[in-house]
Amino acid sequence: MVHLEIPVKEFQERLKSVRTAMQERGLDALLIVSPPYSLGTLCGNIRYLTGWSDKNRPSLFVVPLDNEPTSIVGYTSRIAAKNSQKLGDVKVCECGNYGEEAKKELNPLRRESCIGVIGFEEVPAVYFESIKKAFGGCVFKNVLDILESLRSVKSETEISLMKEAARLSDLMLESLLNVGKEDALGFKVRAEMMYSAHNEGAELTEVLLSFGKSPCIPYGTTPAETWNRLKMGDQIIASAYSVWQGYWNQTVRMGVVGRATLEQRKSYEIALEAQNEAIHAAKPDVPASIVADAANRVLNHYGLEAVIRLGHGIGMDYSEFPLTYAFPQPIPRTEPDTSILLRKGMTIEIHPSFMDPKHKGPSGILGDVFVITSSGSEPLGRFPRNMFTT
Numbered sequence: 001m002v003h004l005e006i007p008v009k010e011f012q013e014r015l016k017s018v019r020t021a022m023q024e025r026g027l028d029a030l031l032i033v034s035p036p037y038s039l040g041t042l043c044g045n046i047r048y049l050t051g052w053s054d055k056n057r058p059s060l061f062v063v064p065l066d067n068e069p070t071s072i073v074g075y076t077s078r079i080a081a082k083n084s085q086k087l088g089d090v091k092v093c094e095c096g097n098y099g100e101e102a103k104k105e106l107n108p109l110r111r112e113s114c115i116g117v118i119g120f121e122e123v124p125a126v127y128f129e130s131i132k133k134a135f136g137g138c139v140f141k142n143v144l145d146i147l148e149s150l151r152s153v154k155s156e157t158e159i160s161l162m163k164e165a166a167r168l169s170d171l172m173l174e175s176l177l178n179v180g181k182e183d184a185l186g187f188k189v190r191a192e193m194m195y196s197a198h199n200e201g202a203e204l205t206e207v208l209l210s211f212g213k214s215p216c217i218p219y220g221t222t223p224a225e226t227w228n229r230l231k232m233g234d235q236i237i238a239s240a241y242s243v244w245q246g247y248w249n250q251t252v253r254m255g256v257v258g259r260a261t262l263e264q265r266k267s268y269e270i271a272l273e274a275q276n277e278a279i280h281a282a283k284p285d286v287p288a289s290i291v292a293d294a295a296n297r298v299l300n301h302y303g304l305e306a307v308i309r310l311g312h313g314i315g316m317d318y319s320e321f322p323l324t325y326a327f328p329q330p331i332p333r334t335e336p337d338t339s340i341l342l343r344k345g346m347t348i349e350i351h352p353s354f355m356d357p358k359h360k361g362p363s364g365i366l367g368d369v370f371v372i373t374s375s376g377s378e379p380l381g382r383f384p385r386n387m388f389t390t
Helices: 008-025 044-050 075-084 098-105 127-135 144-152 154-178 186-198 262-281 290-302
Strands: 030-035 059-064 071-072 089-092 113-118 139-142 204-212 235-244 248-256 311-313 347-349 368-372 375-380
Touching: 008 030, 008 044, 008 113, 030 044, 030 235, 044 144, 071 075, 071 098, 071 139, 075 089, 075 290, 113 144, 127 262, 144 154, 144 311, 144 375, 154 186, 154 368, 186 204, 186 235, 248 262, 248 368, 262 290, 262 347, 290 311, 290 347, 311 375
Parallel strands: 030 113, 071 089, 113 139
Antiparallel strands: 030 059, 059 071, 204 235, 235 248, 311 347, 347 368, 368 375
């Protein structure tokens, strides 16, 4: 278990970089909102700048050009924010009054001022309505790309924290090997996997588990499915998510209860070949989209298609941008952003996947987080990429 903290100096440097970008864009202030901290939300922007994120309700971070920044939170979150925040002041207000409280922090501000906004599309409309009402006459600009660019390249400390998150996912998969036996209940397997990481200090975990003759991707976790028991010969697909001090990991593996059939082994070999080609393509200063292209070529060679995006950025959010723009979802099919280049220090999830079009044969997926190095990429986790058996 590794306990590291982002130094206060690093938070100060992040704020300095944000303010430099604000000046370059002609912004008089910046308002950042984050939804409650959970899987599937883009909640990392405020934590990136303050070291804290709200698990209860949306929070607002007010960044003037010169004065101290301020977090505006709900009453129930005030103590946690004050104890955890590394940078800036904390103020309390009720839902719907965020605009008036933000206006106090930015007073005086001209009516024609230009205010940058980030994250309001992730929260209920009432929050932005309160901002528009309080700052009538001001111009608002969505400047999400400012934080996207800063967050996409990780510091050495961030990489260390992500390695610890990967270790927790490894523990979850090791637990699967121990408990995922014939006749085991799906929900109990998930519970044991999640416990193994929480017992080591994980902030948040999730296990998406699917098993059977042709497991579903995305994975089955409905109550009816998790009450099923594992059967001899079932293929297992498990995606282990873990968060360590704000940083995400996802490791995906496939295996079999008992002895694998030739068809099951073939599906694993195709997934491994596709991931290996993607890993080989992941290098600095090349378009990120070629990583997906490399995996797709393998799948297409076997007459298969990906069923979910072939990868995405990852860090303080499970899916981080701008890197994820290079990996569009296959349905509905859209074109990738080929202008996004991989850079040293970027972290990327690579998980090529496919299913039997007739839903009769085995599925295939492998997933790991990699950091881009000066010459290629390195995995953050250590769990073997073999096809496991239980």
